[in-house]
Amino acid sequence: MEYLNLFEKYGHEQVIFNVDPEVGLKAIIAIHNTVLGPALGGCRMRKFASEKDAVLDVLRLSRGMTYKNAAADIPYGGGKAVIIGDPSVDKTPELMESFGRFIQTLQGRFTTGPDMGTNLDDFKYAKRYTPYVITWEEKFTTPDDISLNTAYGVYMGIKACLKQVYGDDSLDKRVVAVQGLGKVGYNLCSYLSEEGAKLLVSGHHRDKIDRVINEFNAKEVGVDEIYSVLCDVFSPNAVGAILNDNTIPELKCKIIAGGANNVLLNEKKHDIKLYKEGILYAPDYVINAGGAIAAAQQLSGYEYEKVRKKVDNIYNTLLKIFSISKYEDTPTHKAANVMVERKLKKAREKRKMYYKI
Ligand code: PHE
Numbered sequence: 001m002e003y004l005n006l007f008e009k010y011g012h013e014q015v016i017f018n019v020d021p022e023v024g025l026k027a028i029i030a031i032h033n034t035v036l037g038p039a040l041g042g043c044r045m046r047k048f049a050s051e052k053d054a055v056l057d058v059l060r061l062s063r064g065m066t067y068k069n070a071a072a073d074i075p076y077g078g079g080k081a082v083i084i085g086d087p088s089v090d091k092t093p094e095l096m097e098s099f100g101r102f103i104q105t106l107q108g109r110f111t112t113g114p115d116m117g118t119n120l121d122d123f124k125y126a127k128r129y130t131p132y133v134i135t136w137e138e139k140f141t142t143p144d145d146i147s148l149n150t151a152y153g154v155y156m157g158i159k160a161c162l163k164q165v166y167g168d169d170s171l172d173k174r175v176v177a178v179q180g181l182g183k184v185g186y187n188l189c190s191y192l193s194e195e196g197a198k199l200l201v202s203g204h205h206r207d208k209i210d211r212v213i214n215e216f217n218a219k220e221v222g223v224d225e226i227y228s229v230l231c232d233v234f235s236p237n238a239v240g241a242i243l244n245d246n247t248i249p250e251l252k253c254k255i256i257a258g259g260a261n262n263v264l265l266n267e268k269k270h271d272i273k274l275y276k277e278g279i280l281y282a283p284d285y286v287i288n289a290g291g292a293i294a295a296a297q298q299l300s301g302y303e304y305e306k307v308r309k310k311v312d313n314i315y316n317t318l319l320k321i322f323s324i325s326k327y328e329d330t331p332t333h334k335a336a337n338v339m340v341e342r343k344l345k346k347a348r349e350k351r352k353m354y355y356k357i
Contacts, residue, residue, distance in 0.1 A: 001052055010059045014109075018102040023094040025083065027102065028054060030062035031110055032078040035347045038108055039079025040296060041065035042115030042146075043099070045087040058082045060240070060262045065292070068285035070340045071317065072310070074296045079110045087117035093125045100126030100133060108132055113295050114146050116182065116239075134295045139302050144183055146291040149307060151187035153290025153314045154259045157282050158192070158233055160318040161255040165280055172196035175231040177221065177253065180238030181208040184259040184288075188237060189216050202226040203238075233257055240284075241265040248273050257282035267333060275331035282318055283336040289314060 007015055014031040031039045041062055048054040058080055066078025083099060085091070103112060103126060113134030114120050123135040134146065158176070163169040174197050178185055181203035189199055193216035201218045202225070203209050212218040221229055228250040236242050240262030248270060256263070256279060263284045264270040274281045290311045297307045325335040 001055075003055070006055070006059065010063050012059065012062070015055075015059075016102075016106070018099075020095075020098040020102075023092065023098045024085070024090060025095050025098045025102075026085070027081055027083045027099055028058045029081045029102070029106070029110055029112075030058040030079060031106075032059075032062040032080075033066040033344070034077035034109065035344055035351060036066075036070055036074075037076040039065070039110045040069060040074070040076035040292065040299075041078060041080035041110075041112060042291070042295075043081040043083060043112045043118050044115040045083040045085060045091060045117030047086050048082075048084055051084075054082050054084050057240075064261050064285050066344070067337070067340045068289050068292050069296070070343050071283075071286050071336060072289040072293055072314070074289070074292055076111075076296055079112075080115075081110075081112050083118075091118070091122065096122050096125035097128055100129035103132050104130035106132070111295075111299065114291075119144065119183070120146060134298050137298065137302060139304070144187070146294050147183035148187050149294035149311055150259050150288055150291035151184045151191060152308075153293070153311045154184065154188050154235065154237070154257065154287055155191035156312055156315045157287035157318055158235065158255070158257045160315040160322075161233065161257045161280050161282050164319065164322045165254050170195070173198065174233065175200065176233045176235055177201075177226055177229050177231040178212075178218075179203075179226050179234070179236045179242070179258070180260065181205070181212055182237065184291075185237035186212065188235065188259065189218060193217070200226070200229050200231060227251060236260040236263050243270050243274070248277070251277070251279060253279065255280045255282070257287055258284070259288045260284060261288065264333065271331040271333035275325075280322070281332050283321065283333045286317055286321060286336055287314060 016029040018027040062080035069076045111132040120136040123133040126133045159169040176197050177200040189212045199218035200221045202221045202223050227247045230252045233255040234253040235258035237259040244265035293310045325332045
């Protein structure tokens with residue numbers, strides 16, 4: 001694999017491979033773009049089928065963070081880390097400490113925190129060696145604050161989509177198909193059911209499925225059936241690339257709005273396909289920015305009210321993107337990209353001027 005060419009293609013500044021055999025750590029940190037500030041993005045831990053898959057995932061995820069942070073006006077650039085391993089077996093305090101030492105070598109060029117397979121608590125071990133991690137703090141409302149904010153933002157984003165499609169943002173009696181019942185999926189189900197939505201859910205863990213059935217009266221759907229159920233909203237909250245040539249023709253929803261990253265297998269092609277099918281797609285990095293907003297706020301002194309206000313604003317940002325999409329007859333993901341790329345270009349020009357002085 002021609003890695004440097006690949007980094008160039010994705011627009012990356014720097015990719016760092018980290019190995020510590022003593023604790024079994026294999027991690028990749030990808031810094032995509034620091035025009036808006038030092039990079040900020042979560043750290044994902046999971047097994048990968050191959051090393052190449054891990055590289056591609058971290059490249060796609062870190063590029064997504066540049067767009068996410070820019071779209072939400074978060075003064076940070078984009079980066080992401082992956083740790084290769086099974087979090088339920090391989091995630092030890094020693095491994096997280098070692099990871100913290102690697103983060104510290106970057107001297108603040110990259111700050112990280114929880115993502116799939118990691119939580120706020122894990123980072124207390126990394127924090128022994130570096131200040132550049134988001135960990136649990138007493139001012140947080142719950143031990144799960146980052147994903148709670150992601151879920152809340154997705155909930156607000158779903159309301160914006162309902163407003164756009166039906167002219168009314170109430171969730172009462174709306175049918176939402178939720179894929180993935182991890183930290184984000186579970187909390188999202190809670191927000192949705194509180195407002196009267198009917199939930200169809202799919203997941204891979206029996207205990208997590210039973211929990212939402214018991215707590216929110218959700219109905220279980222098979223992991224392959226979730227794409228084809230009749231619903232108002234399909235909400236992906238697990239891994240990426242799940243909207244592709246196979247799944248899009250199966251969809252019977254009006255809206256796609258969820259917390260997962262990189263939902264479209266092929267950004268251009270599948271964005272157009274959904275647009276042509278008349279399905280409203282909430283661009284992933286816009287609707288799932290709640291956790292990033294909370295993480296960035298933590299770095300400048302966390303204030304609950306400020307976080308809530310910024311996360312609430314996902315509703316308006318999405319409506320703005322939908323209106324650009326309509327006005328310019330362009331798919332929604334593309335409309336969001338154009339908005340972000342304009343911001344990045346402006347920032348780059350300003351930075352050039354700053355360097356000249
Ligand atoms: N992992 C989440 C995301 O990628 C939240 C997060 C953002 C965590 C930034 C830490 C830093 O959006």
